Amino acid sequence: METEITIEELRFLANIPRELETTFLRVANGLHLKAKHPKERVFIMLVRMLQNPKKYAYSKSKLTNLAKTVFDLKKNGTDITLTEDGQELLVNEEAVLTPQQSEGKSGNQFGLREDKLHYAVFGREHIEEGALQQMETAVSLPISVSGALMPDAHQGYGLPIGGVLATEADKVIPYAVGVDIACRMCMSIFDIRPDYLKREPHLLKKILTENTKFGMGGETGRKFDDSVMDKPEWNATKVIRDLKDKAYRQLGSSGTGNHFVEWGITEILADDPLLGLPKGTYLSLLSHSGSRGFGGNIANYYSKLAMQKTILPKQAAHLAWLDLNTDEGQAYWIGMNLAGDYASANHHEIHNKIAKQLGETPLKMIENHHNFAWKETLADGREVIVHRKGATPAGTDELGIIPGSMSQPGYVIRGKGNAESINSASHGAGRLMSRSKAFTSTTRSQMNQILEDAGIQLIGGDLDESPMVYKNIEDVISAQTDLVSVLARFSPKIVRMADANRKEGRED
Incomplete structure (x- = not known):
């Protein structure tokens, strides 16, 4: 029925x-x-x-x-x-053409290689079969050079979330980067004792709500530093130019879904010169968001264009590529990198505004992004483009952040430069269930009880981000000890996310 x-x-x-x-x-x-x-x-x-x-x-x-x-x-x-998920579905619809519908397309048709590349899997016991099958398809592309799957991996569209794929040095796959280009983490660590959370919870909550905007209608009027909008790349293509005004309005805001800004406690576990902070506990601010509507529109436009130019079998259709020797490939590369700069500026807006209202300067700011493509060199000397869709860069001595869920800790990590993982690590705990399943198999009372037991205040949020829908972060971290060293633990305390089905107004 x-x-x-x-x-x-x-x-x-x-x-x-x-x-x-x-x-x-x-x-x-x-x-x-x-x-x-x-x-x-x-x-x-x-x-x-x-x-x-x-x-x-x-x-x-x-x-x-x-x-x-x-x-x-x-x-x-x-x-x-x-939403970002709706945008993904729109691109997905473009990718499910039957062979008959594909006939007459102006693009070049390619088959998959029979000799699939070996790829490393970390934490296989935590990864669903669908993600493994998607990775099998990805390493069967004729342009694939190497691949790896992180322990937080789960099935997505095209390349699985948590998938890392190295391709030939002049081929980029827009959908292996993802819809939310350059989604990233940013942490500010303050010289403030954690008991400030107990003494001034109302002030911290007020500062958080006054300086954050979420969702499709989330726009800001007051800017701290809008110099990212002066970059010449905003005039590079018509697609970018048409998105500039919207990008300016959304500068300093966050998306929906699993995006957040939260207060918490960072415990420094190791005296590491790269981190440069003594052992102890500190009040910290952690944010997760990306390039907003600008990145989403760049991703959708060039994903569709790639699928018109590169015709692949149905199961691989999302993995269509653009050639960097073409105008289209160069246009996407410029847009993607601009989205990376914009996403970073987004986080800096939030952190700088909050630090200013708090009256403090951070002792340390740490940031990294995922959903991106980098020009890199493999251990054997081959030049490639490395796509990390929901995977954290973890090159030798590279700092990064791996969050858990709103009730689980996150970790500051130092990369070990593991060649098998293509210098990568997980980007979080990873989902146990889809968003639609979360709405039908979890309840608000269950979520509230978990948050109450953990002593966490939630502002906004919905069941699709309930702690129950995520893997155990300790299992995920344990599965990648060859990839990263843990330097610090972050415990969330006051969490701000997009309100359930309510658009945000403009900032004064």
């Missing part, structure tokens, strides 16, 4: 206004239960409409009336946009 589509599943696709929830549910379930479309097909139909409501508003279909409403609301300033 077919189950109804729920509002939680629709929120997975877009930030649907509450006044439209009933209408969206009626239309979605009409298509699913009455017209007998599979759920996945309904979701694709909805994201396509949300991407271009004007087109659907002036056509005759079962989505016409809903599209007219959405189009009118957007025209009057209501922000109704796809």
Whole structure:
């Protein structure tokens, strides 16, 4: 028996206004239960409409009336946009063409190699079969040189989350970088004793909420340093130029999903000159976010373009590449690297504003990003492009941060430069279940009890980020002792995430 589509599943696709929830549910379930479309097909139909409501508003279909409403609301300033997951689904829909549909495409067709490359797997016992199968496909690409799978890995689209793939030095795969280009971690460690959390919890909560914005409508008016917007690369291509104004408005804000800004306690475990801090405990700020709508739009545009230029078998379609010797390849490379600079500036905006209001200068700031492609040299001397989709760079003496969940600690790590892992480590604990499954198999009361037991205050957040949906971070760290050394432990205490299905207003 077919189950109804729920509002939680629709929120997975877009930030649907509450006044439209009933209408969206009626239309979605009409298509699913009455017209007998599979759920996945309904979701694709909805994201396509949300991407271009004007087109659907002036056509005759079962989505016409809903599209007219959405189009009118957007025209009057209501922000109704796809989530990062909705954007991924939109790209995914482009990738599932049948062989017949692929005929006549202007791109070049490629098959997969029969001699799959060996790739290292760390913490295999913690990794689902779907992620292993996706990695098998990735190392079968004719341009693949080397691969590795991190212990937090789980199935995604194309390259699994936690997958590392080295390709020929002039080939880049937009979807192996991911939709949220240059998603990154940033930590500020302050010369403040942890008991400040008990003495001034209301002040810290106030500072956190006043200096953070989340979600599709999250924009900031007050900037600390907007010099990243002066970079000449903003004029490099029409795609980038068209996104500049939105990027400026979102500078200093965070995305939805697993993005957060939180206060916590950092315990320095080792006297390490690279970290440069004595053993002890410190008040710290940790953030996780990426390049916002700018990076998402760059990823979607060039992922689709790559799939038009490079035609692969259906199971590998997301792994289409662009050649850096072409204008399209160079345009993506410029956009991706600009998204990296922008994502870093995003975090610096948040940390600088909070530090200023706190009246303190951090003793140390640590940051690293994932969802990126780097030009690197392998241990055997080959020049390659290394794609890390949900994996942390961990070259020799490279500092990084591996977070857990809102109830589990995160770790500051020092890379060991392990050649088998392609100088990489996990980027977090990794998910045990999908977001849609989290909504149907966990409850708010269960989540609240876990947070209460751990002494954690949560501002915003939803069941898709409940601690129960993540792997045990201690197991994940234990599986990569050959990849990293642990220097410090971070324990979250006051966690700020996007509010459930509510867009943020502008900052004063």
